[in-house]
Amino acid sequence: MKIKILLLLVIVGTHLPALQAQDIAIRKGIVRDSVPVNDSIPETFAIYLPTNFEPSVKWPVLFAMDMEGKGKQIVHMFREIAEKEGYILAASNNIHDSLSIVQNTLVVSRMLNTVYTLFPIHKQRTYTAGHGVGAQFASILPSVIRPIEGVISSGSDVPFKELIDPKNPFEFVGIVGRSDYHFNNLVEDSDLTTITRRALGKSKFVDYLLVFEGGEEWPDKSYLQRAVEILTLRSMSKGNVELDTAYVRSIYNRNFATLNNHVLENDYLAAAFLADEMISKFKGLVDLEELKKRRKVITREKVYSVQLRKQKRYMQKEYFIRGEYDYNLNDDVLTLNYNNLGWWNFQMDEIRKFIKSSDPFEKEMGYRLLGFVNALVEDNIALEKAQDPLNEEALSYLWMVKTITAPKEFKNYLNIISDSSKYEDFGTALFYLEELLKNGYRDKAALYALKNTALLRITPEFNEIIEKYFDDARYDIIEE
Structure with a gap:
């Protein structure tokens, strides 16, 4: 070619x-x-x-x-x-x-x-x-x-x-x-x-x-x-590319201006992060004395100490909460502890409180915990799917937890409805059907095409729920 x-x-x-x-x-x-x-x-x-x-x-x-x-x-x-x-x-x-x-x-x-x-x-x-x-x-x-x-x-x-x-x-x-x-x-x-x-x-x-x-x-x-x-810059330091002093100085000046802006915005942690980055990447390329002095001034500021202490405190708190999530999920899957679904609801309420906090460090911790718990459940779902033979009950339990940690991920409700209907557990299927629709799901055609739900769809309870959220049902509700 x-x-x-x-x-x-x-x-x-x-x-x-x-x-x-x-x-x-x-x-x-x-x-x-x-x-x-x-x-x-x-x-x-x-x-x-x-x-x-x-x-x-x-x-x-x-x-x-x-x-x-x-x-x-x-x-x-x-x-x-x-x-x-x-x-x-x-x-x-x-x-x-x-x-x-x-x-x-x-x-x-x-x-x-x-x-x-x-x-x-x-x-x-x-x-x-x-x-x-x-x-x-x-x-x-x-x-x-x-x-x-x-x-x-x-x-x-x-x-x-x-x-x-x-x-x-x-x-x-x-x-x-x-x-x-x-x-x-x-x-x-x-x-x-x-x-x-x-x-x-x-x-x-x-x-x-x-x-x-x-x-x-x-x-x-x-x-x-x-x-x-x-x-x-690292290529220049290693001699893999010719040193361009104008290029280096341009980046240095721009980064230094950004560092000063962080200080003006009272974000001393960001300023310290950038100072460390600059000291490392410009080593051997420019004189770093001015930058090192600037970093020393930043890290001696009381505001920096307060911000660093708060960040470390919330990171430590997050570490213990993550461990609790990990332990409980593993134990729940092994024992199929459906009674603990309420505990997961409580944990999500706590995360929402963190996210609503006026303290930016606590708010950030809340978002990190939300990301972590969803990744944890997803990883466990992937592990269960890879098992041979497949443990359908464990997988179903994890889908239930995921409806709590990520209520807008509709595929988990649909999986539970299909799986429960396969074993004619219509009570569970109907509960998650209503939870699905409460959270805004409106693909009626997909609901009627859902695998294993033929018997579920002809029950009066199913059609009552459909009529409640869609104003009409495919099958008439027979009054007795």
């Missing part, structure tokens, strides 16, 4: 033998959606080349991971940053969270080989990025595919640490919201000193941690920009 870079019609002089029958036109500065990996495999990837791309120069590349196979979408998200920083972007359209790690890794490996063959890539400047489960997968890849020098991980802590090879280190840039339930683990790891780490026998996984005001969503693009800048 010959790759034509159409914008001044620059042609890359390398091609894959298996793809010579095709000509794929790729415009610089335009996201190309479906570039084939090769002729024999129906796999494609999205790619972006910056407008200043020249085939005579080696380029850094960022492979972005979207676990729904939406390569074009995630490439568009990073496009402006790649253009500004001078990176090639690529993302597979064929990875998916329903596939195994091995299957997804093979898909990515084939994409990487194609990109390496078609474009002049700087092998010491190859990186991965992702959000949520995409970040988890991106973090695994440096240990199984080489060379990958760094990872931008948004909305996730470091998964499968046992897979990470300490002899093959890479830069880990974490981005997390203060209300994201991954926050505690990332802060704990990034705060470990070298002495503490040696005493505990732990490795440092988080090299840089960027914290924003928010939850589990993608951060503002300015944080993604900062993450990519860190990778570029």
